[in-house]
Amino acid sequence: FKLTLSLSLSLSLQAKMSRPVQARRLEGIDKNIWVEFVKLAATYSKVNLGQGFPDFPAPDFLTEALTRALGGGNHMLHQYTRAFGHPPLVKVLAQFFEKLLGRDLDPMTNVMVTVGAYQALFCCFQALVDEGDEVIIIEPFFDCYEPMVKMAGGTPVFVPLRPNPPGDGKLMSSADWKLDPAELASKFSEKTKAIVLNSPNNPLGKVFSRGELGLIAELCVKHDVLCISDEVYEWLVYDGKQHIRIASLQGMWDRTVIVGSAGKTFSATGWKVGWVVGPDRLLQHLRTVHQNSVYHCATIAQEAVAQGFQRELTLYGKPESYFVQLPKELQRKRDWLIQSLNAVGMKPIVPEGTYFLVADISPFKSDVPDVHNSEEPYDYRFAKWMVKNKGLAAIPLSAFYSEAHKNNYTNFIRFCFAKEDATLKAANDILQKWKQEKTSS
Numbered sequence: 001f002k003l004t005l006s007l008s009l010s011l012s013l014q015a016k017m018s019r020p021v022q023a024r025r026l027e028g029i030d031k032n033i034w035v036e037f038v039k040l041a042a043t044y045s046k047v048n049l050g051q052g053f054p055d056f057p058a059p060d061f062l063t064e065a066l067t068r069a070l071g072g073g074n075h076m077l078h079q080y081t082r083a084f085g086h087p088p089l090v091k092v093l094a095q096f097f098e099k100l101l102g103r104d105l106d107p108m109t110n111v112m113v114t115v116g117a118y119q120a121l122f123c124c125f126q127a128l129v130d131e132g133d134e135v136i137i138i139e140p141f142f143d144c145y146e147p148m149v150k151m152a153g154g155t156p157v158f159v160p161l162r163p164n165p166p167g168d169g170k171l172m173s174s175a176d177w178k179l180d181p182a183e184l185a186s187k188f189s190e191k192t193k194a195i196v197l198n199s200p201n202n203p204l205g206k207v208f209s210r211g212e213l214g215l216i217a218e219l220c221v222k223h224d225v226l227c228i229s230d231e232v233y234e235w236l237v238y239d240g241k242q243h244i245r246i247a248s249l250q251g252m253w254d255r256t257v258i259v260g261s262a263g264k265t266f267s268a269t270g271w272k273v274g275w276v277v278g279p280d281r282l283l284q285h286l287r288t289v290h291q292n293s294v295y296h297c298a299t300i301a302q303e304a305v306a307q308g309f310q311r312e313l314t315l316y317g318k319p320e321s322y323f324v325q326l327p328k329e330l331q332r333k334r335d336w337l338i339q340s341l342n343a344v345g346m347k348p349i350v351p352e353g354t355y356f357l358v359a360d361i362s363p364f365k366s367d368v369p370d371v372h373n374s375e376e377p378y379d380y381r382f383a384k385w386m387v388k389n390k391g392l393a394a395i396p397l398s399a400f401y402s403e404a405h406k407n408n409y410t411n412f413i414r415f416c417f418a419k420e421d422a423t424l425k426a427a428n429d430i431l432q433k434w435k436q437e438k439t440s441s
């Protein structure tokens with residue numbers, strides 16, 4: 001009897017354990033580029049130009065605001081605040097975006113604070129995408145869009161930016177990567193619920209022109225499609241280019257959610273303060289997701305970001321404004337990295353915005369032989385080889401493409417130039433030495 005009992009017990013235990021533990025919505029999305037490459041960079045890199053974060057300090061006015069909030073005697077800043085955003089932050093964000101969009105905004109219904117832009121995106125997909133809905137994603141894209149659409153039960157539909165080399169010996173620019181209007185139009189159907197727009201675009205640095213945005217807007221209006229507009233790099237635009245907000249185009253306010261990030265805006269990615277701005281008819285559903293998942297992000301960080309925005313509101317457009325100074329400083333760093341990559345023959349694509357730069361590794365291909373029929377895209381192998389052998393970390397571009405299109409873009413890697421001059425100099429030294437070794441061998 002004892003034996004049968006223990007046998008049946010162990011059988012029932014086994015039966016329980018053989019049940020799949022993973023929810024179906026996670027199928028096929030469990031691989032993640034950042035886990036592998038962040039670990040590789042931590043293990044091998046001497047210079048890390050991989051993941052997108054500044055290695056220089058956040059501005060003093062921001063860290064001072066945090067210190068004030070901590071020690072200023074308002075102990076309530078250590079407690080819960082309003083779920084949809086700390087009142088001082090939503091108020092100042094509304095004031096700021098009223099200026100940018102030229103329309104009145106209600107801080108309580110047109111703005112919501114999130115745990116970084118990541119959670120803002122998650123709220124968008126969970127709140128607006130249903131089983132069977134299609135969501136158009138422009139390639140190359142910030143990699144989390146695809147799994148987030150899938151987790152919501154939607155189907156991502158990809159449309160690539162197509163490179164047109166300038167052909168006159170000039171360096172390629174991110175502006176040379178364009179949507180084919182007919183191809184884009186062909187992706188819209190009655191199943192399309194939303195399009196994700198990311199301008200300025202990570203990883204290319206493309207800043208979409210008014211004409212390109214107009215085309216997207218026209219298609220959204222025609223097919224009654226929503227636009228999730230990821231604008232986390234809105235202040236990082238170079239060479240006098242202008243960031244145009246698609247929500248300000250005819251017919252777009254009512255169908256657009258703007259996503260932003262204090263991490264990118266104030267060079268404080270670890271704070272994880274983000275926001276969405278949009279019409280109440282959309283935001284009310286994002287609030288439901290937010291309320292029932294994270295509730296809100298750290299009160300004290302929201303208080304300090306509110307003060308940062310207050311400062312920027314007073315200094316708007318003035319030379320002392322951080323939103324004027326940061327792009328100036330980053331443009332200098334961009335130009336420096338362009339020059340050092342170009343000097344060694346790793347052809348940079350000049351980004352119009354963001355703090356990323358994509359470079360063509362074809363001239364360095366001889367260092368890392370191609371493996372015929374390899375499962376792994378060439379740029380992955382190259383980036384891994386580079387960090388292990390040269391100590392320089394970057395991210396393969398094909399990580400920003402869907403599985404079906406990855407293999408068309410395996411000759412590029414992405415660098416982040418939001419780095420101290422000393423870091424960029426160290427990267428330059430590695431590249432120079434590498435080039436010398438190549439010419440002398």
Ligand code: PMP
Nearest residue numbers: 116117118142202232261263274
């Ligand atoms: N969108 C884009 C395009 C990004 O590059 C990033 C960060 N790399 C995010 C959203 C996420 O921003 P946050 O750190 O504020 O969550």
